[in-house]
Amino acid sequence: KAGVTQTPRYLIKTRGQQVTLSCSPISGHRSVSWYQQTPGQGLQFLFEYFSETQRNKGNFPGRFSGRQFSNSRSEMNVSTLELGDSALYLCASSPMGQGSQLETQYFGPGTRLLVL
Amino acid sequence: LAKTTQPISMDSYEGQEVNITCSHNNIATNDYITWYQQFPSQGPRFIIQGYKTKVTNEVASLFIPADRKSSTLSLPRVSLSDTAVYYCLVAPNQAGTALIFGKGTTLSVSS
Numbered sequence: 001k002a003g004v005t006q007t008p009r010y011l012i013k014t015r016g017q018q019v020t021l022s023c024s025p026i027s028g029h030r031s032v033s034w035y036q037q038t039p040g041q042g043l044q045f046l047f048e049y050f051s052e053t054q055r056n057k058g059n060f061p062g063r064f065s066g067r068q069f070s071n072s073r074s075e076m077n078v079s080t081l082e083l084g085d086s087a088l089y090l091c092a093s094s095p096m097g098q099g100s101q102l103e104t105q106y107f108g109p110g111t112r113l114l115v116l
Numbered sequence: 117l118a119k120t121t122q123p124i125s126m127d128s129y130e131g132q133e134v135n136i137t138c139s140h141n142n143i144a145t146n147d148y149i150t151w152y153q154q155f156p157s158q159g160p161r162f163i164i165q166g167y168k169t170k171v172t173n174e175v176a177s178l179f180i181p182a183d184r185k186s187s188t189l190s191l192p193r194v195s196l197s198d199t200a201v202y203y204c205l206v207a208p209n210q211a212g213t214a215l216i217f218g219k220g221t222t223l224s225v226s227s
Contacts, residue, residue, distance in 0.1 A: 004159070033214065043160070043203075043217035056214050090159045092215075105215060107159025 001026055004093050004108035012114045018079040021111045025072050025093030031055075032074040033105060034066060037088040046089075049074055050096075078113075086115045120204045125222045134191045136221050138204030141185050149180060149187045152203045154220070160203060164189070191223075199225045 005024045013019050025032050033056075034046040045058040049068035066076040072093075078085055089112075092105040122138040140149070148167050152160035164171055166178040166187070177190040191198060201220040207213045 035215075035217075042219055043215075045214035045216065048214060058214060088157070092159065104162040104165070107161065110157070110159055112157070 001028075004091055004106050006089075006091050006108040006111050008111060009109065010112050010114075012116065013081050014116050015081055015083060017081050018077060019081060019113060020075055020077045021089055021091075021113075023074045023076075023091030023093075023108060025074070025091075026106055029093035029095050029106070030072050031094045031096060031103075032068055032072060033092045033094075034074070034076050035090040035092065036060075037090060037110070038084075038086070043090070046076065081115045083115050086113060088112050120206055120218050122202075122204050122218065122221045124219060125224070127224050127226065128194055130195055130225060130227050131193050134194050134198075134223060134225075136189045136191075136202055136204075136223070137186060138189070139186045140204070140206045143184050143206055144208060146208045147184075147206045148208075149178065149184075150205045150207065150215075151176070151178065151189045152205065152215075152217075154201045154203065160217075163202075194223075194225045196225050196227060199223060 007022045031050045033048040035043050037043045047066050048056040052068045063079045068074045088110045090107050090110045092107045094103040094105045120138050120140045128134045150165040151163040153163050154160040164176050164178045168180050171178045179188045201222050203217050203220040
């Protein structure tokens with residue numbers, strides 16, 4: 001099975017712009033989560049989607065949004081970019097995102113965003 | 117959510133066994149303990165998960181004492197390629213659970 005894919009892998013934007021990142025989960029996986037990783041804050045949870053619905057949300061401003069399509073692919077959008085948004089954005093998928101035992105989350109390689 | 121504490125860094129040599137301990141004093145009854153590994157510029161990779169006692173897979177072993185207030189990830193005979201950041205996570209078995217990553221332990225393996 002192909003792993004989680006994220007596009008683009010690298011991106012350079014300027015302050016005030018907006019950006020859309022894409023994530024294709026492993027085939028058959030229905031839960032997609034997004035994380036932001038920075039040297040200062042580490043890995044932080046952004047949000048999680050399951051069956052096109054946002055089911056969980058981290059503590060990020062409303063400039064960060066996302067959506068999930070019927071084929072489980074997901075996009076996240078950041079509007080009005082700030083310098084502090086420079087980070088590695090990681091997407092992770094899991095089969096159902098629920099159950100009697102935690103399911104493994106499979107992470108993609110990430111999109112490295114640089115805001116100038 | 118249970119807070120985890122693990123050493124910031126550890127050093128080892130090739131061929132040695134490495135044990136990384138994580139403390140999680142306020143772990144809840146339905147929390148599971150999961151370890152992830154992350155190489156630079158890559159996403160984290162699942163290593164092992166457990167609830168109590170001992171779990172072993174082809175990569176590592178996880179030891180969890182009866183009180184579950186700590187856990188130890190054991191990597192047998194490490195190699196240079198095991199140099200990475202190791203994260204200990206504690207999370208409940210709820211749908212859509214967010215993984216809360218701490219600072220992790222940076223393991224450096226030398227020859």
